Amino acid sequence: MKQEIMTIISQQQLAPRIFQMTLTGDLVNEMEKPGQFIHIKVPRADMLLRRPISINQINKEAKTCTIIYRTEGDGTKVFAELSTGDTLDVMGPLGNGFDVDCLTAGQKAYVIGGGIGIPPMYELSKQLKQKGIEVVHFLGYASKEVVYFQDEFIALGDTRFATDDGSFGVEGNVGNLLLDAVQKEQPDAVYACGANGMLKMVAQVFSDNPNVFLSLEQRMACGMGACYACVCHVPDDETGTKSVKVCDEGPIFRASEVVL
Ligand code: FAD
Ligand code: FES
Incomplete structure (x- = not known):
């Protein structure tokens, strides 16, 4: 996991409220697994919490990654106003990612x-x-x-x-x-x-x-397992006290591991 100021190399609107943004930076070298996310600081002083957005594409040769997001509240609306050449403070990649190793060719x-x-x-x-x-x-x-x-x-x-x-x-x-x-x-x-x-x-x-x-999607604060803002309950927990943190133990879980 790294923190870096990444540069936007393109941003386009795909559909109403849906935007695709491509970023470049050394942080792309760390990206391996599909399903991981980046945690992006909104470039506005009054917005302290980062916004988690999944990685849509990784292109190591070009040193770029792409995200696709829908504008919801103030944070994502600020993202949509940015354009080529603007920069974003990005932390990542975060989360465990999808397990692709459980399958072999032909399956x-x-x-x-x-x-x-x-x-x-x-x-x-x-x-x-x-x-x-x-x-x-x-x-x-x-x-x-x-x-x-x-x-x-x-x-x-x-x-x-x-x-x-x-x-x-x-x-x-x-x-x-x-x-x-x-x-x-x-x-x-x-x-x-x-x-x-x-x-x-x-x-x-x-x-x-x-x-x-x-x-799974949960509201997050730190995004790296420190604050417990993003917990999800686990099955067969009679005391109701056991949980997993979606940001670092997830966001991907086997269906049998979590209570939805
Ligand atoms: P506001 O409602 O103003 O946000 C207020 C606060 O609540 C912020 O801290 C914000 O991060 C949090 N929040 C609001 N909605 C969500 C939500 N649905 N999930 C988590 N936190 C939320 N959205 C996409 O459009 N594309 C993606 O690829 C994508 N990937 C995600 C991956 C993960 C692991 C998680 C947890 C969420 C993902 N989201 C994605 C949802 C995205 O994080 C929220 O839509 C975004 O944070 C909303 O911020 P806002 O400032 O526009 O909205
Ligand atoms: Fe802080 Fe998950 S967001 S522990």
């Missing part, structure tokens, strides 16, 4: 993303594909208007879409796509990032599969 992985949980799944899918693993993507969005990165996923493998209003792909959430798919085949591993409801559904559908990896 099949389901890669599931919902809404703003989709960005880290791209680097994951790229790395799985490089290992010779067959990837099937299940991507869920609110509507056609906010669909982004669809061509990039299609270029890596079979990609199925769902939208809440049915304006693109199947109507409803990704659960509908998954229920249909599992009637025909069972994947060797399942990776998911998205809203808690989606993660619960993924855990349920694949309850017999030991390789179900879920990326």
Whole structure:
């Protein structure tokens, strides 16, 4: 983990409220695992807490990394106003990242993303594909208007879409796509990032599969395991006192390791 002032080399809007930003700096040399995140200081004196954003792509040769974020509150709105040449104070990479070593060439992985949980799944899918693993993507969005990165996923493998209003792909959430798919085949591993409801559904559908990896989202402060702002409860804890820290023990856990 490093802290560095990184330089923005591009920023573009992909869809309403969705932005893609590419940064350059030595910190990219530290980035290995898909699913890790960077913790970015908002360049405004009154905003002390950093904002956690997943790494969407790592390009070591070019020494760049890309993030995709949705503007929510003041912090992400400040990010959206930045442009090429501006700098950001970045800490990272943080978190454990997805386990891609549990699979070998020829096996099949389901890669599931919902809404703003989709960005880290791209680097994951790229790395799985490089290992010779067959990837099937299940991507869920609110509507056609906010669909982004669809061509990039299609270029890596079979990609199925769902939208809440049915304006693109199947109507409803990704659960509908998954229920249909599992009637025909069972994947060797399942990776998911998205809203808690989606993660619960993924855990349920694949309850017999030991390789179900879920990326959790919790509000964070330090981002490196020191403040306990980001805890999540664990199963079979009668005292209700045991927990895991999403920032450094996660954000990725096997479905059996956490209570959603
Ligand atoms: P505000 O609501 O003004 O934020 C106030 C405070 O709450 C800040 O400290 C902020 O960090 C925290 N906060 C608010 N919403 C969230 C949230 N959903 N999760 C965690 N903290 C929150 N968003 C993306 O758009 N793209 C990503 O790739 C992405 N990856 C993430 C990876 C991880 C591990 C986590 C925990 C969150 C991720 N998020 C991502 C969510 C993103 O961190 C929040 O949307 C962002 O912090 C909101 O900041 P804000 O100032 O705009 O909103
Ligand atoms: Fe401080 Fe996780 S954010 S321990």
